[in-house]
Amino acid sequence: MSKKEISRRTFLNYMLTGTGGFLAAGMTVPLLRFAVDPALKGDGAAGDMVPVTTVDKLTNEPQRFDFKVKTTDGWYKTETPLSAWVYKEGDNVIALSPVCKHLGCTVQWNTEAQFQEEFYCPCHGGRYEKNGKNIPNTPPTAPLDVYAYEVKDGKLYLGKAQPNPVGGA
Ligand code: FES
Numbered sequence: 001m002s003k004k005e006i007s008r009r010t011f012l013n014y015m016l017t018g019t020g021g022f023l024a025a026g027m028t029v030p031l032l033r034f035a036v037d038p039a040l041k042g043d044g045a046a047g048d049m050v051p052v053t054t055v056d057k058l059t060n061e062p063q064r065f066d067f068k069v070k071t072t073d074g075w076y077k078t079e080t081p082l083s084a085w086v087y088k089e090g091d092n093v094i095a096l097s098p099v100c101k102h103l104g105c106t107v108q109w110n111t112e113a114q115f116q117e118e119f120y121c122p123c124h125g126g127r128y129e130k131n132g133k134n135i136p137n138t139p140p141t142a143p144l145d146v147y148a149y150e151v152k153d154g155k156l157y158l159g160k161a162q163p164n165p166v167g168g169a
Helices: 008-041
Strands: 050-054 063-073 076-089 092-096 119-121 126-128 146-152 155-162
Touching: 050 063, 050 076, 092 155
Parallel strands: none
Antiparallel strands: 050 155, 063 076, 076 092, 092 146, 119 126, 146 155
């Protein structure tokens, strides 16, 4: 049985190739993971339900609740503050977006003496009924959006705002 000898040059080549490959893999794997990871995770919290309040706090009078929605877009994470006017109607929960459908100001509930039991937009006098339906001959041309909701373990969760099924006036 013959003993195979390797030259000093061959040995150095093996050592340098092995060490270089090890270092290259050590740098490449984290870089690839950094580049690809957000794409694999999708768009993060989009469409998620956010806890807003407990159901026992709700009445048949609209109350304003503020909450935050976390959004992840790739590596960019944001927290968007939102509000909802929420009330109960029987077993149903109505959660209205406060964003006026005219030019986007924030509507208030029952603040104007001459417009009782209505949402009122102070920017241009937009008015809405309690269910969010816009009142004819005021600037808004569509009803306030409604948030998707679910109730779990006594808590109210809100999702995305969507067109109000009451329809526009
Ligand atoms: S923005 Fe609300 S009425 Fe114009």
